[in-house]
Amino acid sequence: MRRWDFALAASALTLISGAAVAADVKLAYVGEISGSGAVSGGNFRDGVILAVEEINAAGGVLKDKIALSQLDTQTNPGVARSQMQKAIDGDPYVILGPIFSGNVKATMPLLQQAEIPHLIGGEAGELTTLGDRYLFRTSFGQQIGMPKIANYIRDELKAKTIALIWVNNDFGKGGRDNLIKQLAERNIKLVADISTESGQVDFAADVVKLKAANADAVFVYSNEEECARIMREARKQGLKGPFVGDTTLLSQKTIELAGDAANGVQGHVGLTADAPIPAVAEFTAKFQKRFNYKPDHNGIKGYTGIYAVRYVTEKKLGKLDRKAFAQAMHGLTIAPTDEPSILIETTWNDVGEIDRISFLAEVVNGQQKITKILPKLGK
Amino acid sequence: MADILQLLVAGLATGAIYALVAIGFTLLWQTSQTINFAQGEFVMLPAFFVLIGMSYFGMAFWPAVAVAAVVSMIVLGYLFKRLMVDPMLRHGVLPLVIATIGLAIFFKEAVREFYGADAQPFPPLVAAADISVLGVAFALQSLAVLAISIAAVVALQLFLSRTRTGRCMQATAQNPTVARLLGIPVERMILYTFLINAALVTIASILITPIYLAKFTNGEWLGLYAFIAAIVGGFNQIRGAIVGGLLLGVIDNFAAAYLSSQYRMAIPLLILIVVILFRPQGLLGRIEERTV
Numbered sequence: 040m041r042r043w044d045f046a047l048a049a050s051a052l053t054l055i056s057g058a059a060v061a062a063d064v065k066l067a068y069v070g071e072i073s074g075s076g077a078v079s080g081g082n083f084r085d086g087v088i089l090a091v092e093e094i095n096a097a098g099g100v101l102k103d104k105i106a107l108s109q110l111d112t113q114t115n116p117g118v119a120r121s122q123m124q125k126a127i128d129g130d131p132y133v134i135l136g137p138i139f140s141g142n143v144k145a146t147m148p149l150l151q152q153a154e155i156p157h158l159i160g161g162e163a164g165e166l167t168t169l170g171d172r173y174l175f176r177t178s179f180g181q182q183i184g185m186p187k188i189a190n191y192i193r194d195e196l197k198a199k200t201i202a203l204i205w206v207n208n209d210f211g212k213g214g215r216d217n218l219i220k221q222l223a224e225r226n227i228k229l230v231a232d233i234s235t236e237s238g239q240v241d242f243a244a245d246v247v248k249l250k251a252a253n254a255d256a257v258f259v260y261s262n263e264e265e266c267a268r269i270m271r272e273a274r275k276q277g278l279k280g281p282f283v284g285d286t287t288l289l290s291q292k293t294i295e296l297a298g299d300a301a302n303g304v305q306g307h308v309g310l311t312a313d314a315p316i317p318a319v320a321e322f323t324a325k326f327q328k329r330f331n332y333k334p335d336h337n338g339i340k341g342y343t344g345i346y347a348v349r350y351v352t353e354k355k356l357g358k359l360d361r362k363a364f365a366q367a368m369h370g371l372t373i374a375p376t377d378e379p380s381i382l383i384e385t386t387w388n389d390v391g392e393i394d395r396i397s398f399l400a401e402v403v404n405g406q407q408k409i410t411k412i413l414p415k416l417g418k
Numbered sequence: 419m420a421d422i423l424q425l426l427v428a429g430l431a432t433g434a435i436y437a438l439v440a441i442g443f444t445l446l447w448q449t450s451q452t453i454n455f456a457q458g459e460f461v462m463l464p465a466f467f468v469l470i471g472m473s474y475f476g477m478a479f480w481p482a483v484a485v486a487a488v489v490s491m492i493v494l495g496y497l498f499k500r501l502m503v504d505p506m507l508r509h510g511v512l513p514l515v516i517a518t519i520g521l522a523i524f525f526k527e528a529v530r531e532f533y534g535a536d537a538q539p540f541p542p543l544v545a546a547a548d549i550s551v552l553g554v555a556f557a558l559q560s561l562a563v564l565a566i567s568i569a570a571v572v573a574l575q576l577f578l579s580r581t582r583t584g585r586c587m588q589a590t591a592q593n594p595t596v597a598r599l600l601g602i603p604v605e606r607m608i609l610y611t612f613l614i615n616a617a618l619v620t621i622a623s624i625l626i627t628p629i630y631l632a633k634f635t636n637g638e639w640l641g642l643y644a645f646i647a648a649i650v651g652g653f654n655q656i657r658g659a660i661v662g663g664l665l666l667g668v669i670d671n672f673a674a675a676y677l678s679s680q681y682r683m684a685i686p687l688l689i690l691i692v693v694i695l696f697r698p699q700g701l702l703g704r705i706e707e708r709t710v
Binding site: 233 | 421425428429431432530534535536537538539547555557558559560628629630631633635636639670671672674
């Protein structure tokens with residue numbers, strides 16, 4: 040009798056737990072939790088966690104809770120592939136990440152084959168040109184951002200010569216190639232083209248070369264930690280600038296790491312926690328309260344990515360269907376009136392490229408100050 | 419010409435830090451035949467001790483540095499010797515080498531677990547400014563790093579050559595058996611060496627972290643560079659470690675500027691190969707004869 044009781048209880052438990060697992064909306068974050076991309080990946084992950092907690096507290100997606108798994112690429116393409124395969128084996132509905140373009144590129148074929156939608160943090164221009172119908176950006180690709188920066192260099196800085204220092208990975212190489220093309224179209228001369236390594240710590244020699252170039256402006260295009268080290272070394276050696284860059288150079292993390300050395304840096308930011316938009320300010324306050332640090336653009340990317348998943352699933356599909364999800368995302372615009380937690384009106388085109396307003400900014404007294412709001416390209 | 423001088427000073431500043439760490443390598447080797455492959459992590463840790471003092475205990479920078487120095491001497495000097503070197507060394511050099519590799523991984527992962535994988539800002543010792551000498555601007559921070567490193571090395575040399583304890587340490591390094599016969603407390607002298615090594619890595623940590631930021635991976639390349647510097651200069655000579663460190667810092671900077679920043683990591687390894695092939699005892703090292 041006891042044996043029967045035990046068997047019944049065990050069966051019931053299995054059924055209940057099985058039902059609970061089956062009812063969960065499984066999402067996976069595969070990102071740079073450690074390694075040289077930890078700053079970006081950590082921010083993105085925390086944005087994802089915040090959104091998942093909020094959605095679960097509000098009843099979940101289609102009344103089911105989100106079950107989020109987290110896997111660390113260690114900022115290594117080889118590890119990223121194995122971790123992505125592990126995530127795919129867990130049969131997730133949507134995957135968030137990776138953040139580094141090299142890791143996105145390494146894992147993309149696996150996701151394409153598995154037909155799982157993935158919202159990436161990578162910004163390398165070529166990612167949306169590789170024919171992956173399941174890939175969607177959470178921020179601008181470089182081909183969208185670089186023309187805006189080149190215009191800024193020409194119109195606001197009025198620079199005729201540029202010294203460029205960039206990180207030699209997929210992100211940096213893509214940005215460099217795009218920028219050089221845009222500068223050439225605007226007759227701005229590149230007088231120094233300095234490649235650096237991901238994770239590099241000593242920039243003394245590179246800054247000496249920047250100084251020797253004597254350019255009208257210095258363009259810094261690297262990941263957050265390296266941007267901060269470059270700025271510290273540049274100030275150490277008395278390089279005056281002006282320094283111009285994209286989102287990573289002006290990010291909150293770069294400012295925090297570079298300290299006073301970041302003051303005076305200016306440029307274009309696709310997303311920022313300092314955007315003069317009440318919804319963004321509200322998100323920033325929530326994030327800061329939850330994680331005890333100020334988010335950068337990657338935190339916003341992770342947060343809005345999850346809300347995009349909820350919006351499409353609940354408002355456009357009414358079911359969990361990966362193929363239908365990918366189809367619905369192409370050409371989709373989500374406005375804050377439809378989904379307040381999307382924060383800023385966002386459009387995805389037919390290849391997963393993103394379009395939204397962006398900002399010109401300057402670092403003043405350790406704070407990012409928005410100087411101008413640039414409209415969506417589609418407007 | 420200005421570029422070359424700036425690169426030279428920046429290279430000497432970096433090289434001086436390698437030299438401090440490399441001296442630690444040679445000191446430990448000379449007195450106790452210890453090759454510490456966690457030496458890089460030993461440089462990474464004191465910066466985190468400072469940050470813990472500042473962020474968790476609300477201490478000001480310099481008191482936090484003082485506390486970090488004491489903690490480093492205890493953990494990286496005394497405890498390292500007592501808990502790892504003493505029990506392992508009696509089994510030979512190789513088990514100890516492997517144990518220190520394990521210790522390096524432990525320290526690295528512990529910092530990542532406790533403090534996170536992100537880099538952390540670290541207060542600079544001097545303001546970011548430059549000084550103009552004969553029309554050439556030199557970074558004040560580089561000059562400060564260079565000056566403090568030179569002061570530390572000179573102080574160490576004076577201690578070793580002008581004090582009774584220092585001479586006893588040298589005697590221990592040269593021949594522990596004879597030193598013991600002469601009544602020198604050899605064990606204590608070896609312990610002093612470990613404490614000096616802890617002090618040197620603390621200084622290196624405080625000097626290098628403001629520029630490179632505090633991160634759990636900092637020890638990987640620092641340990642490698644310092645090890646190469648010690649071999650290039652001569653593993654059994656303090657002055658060899660100094661020359662090796664400075665040489666490596668300068669060559670690394672010039673290679674990055676005039677050859678290729680992609681291959682800069684390969685240059686020290688190339689130098690190492692050349693030195694091992696043509697002068698295995700190092701540039702200033704002496705040939706050690708094995709006893710049968």
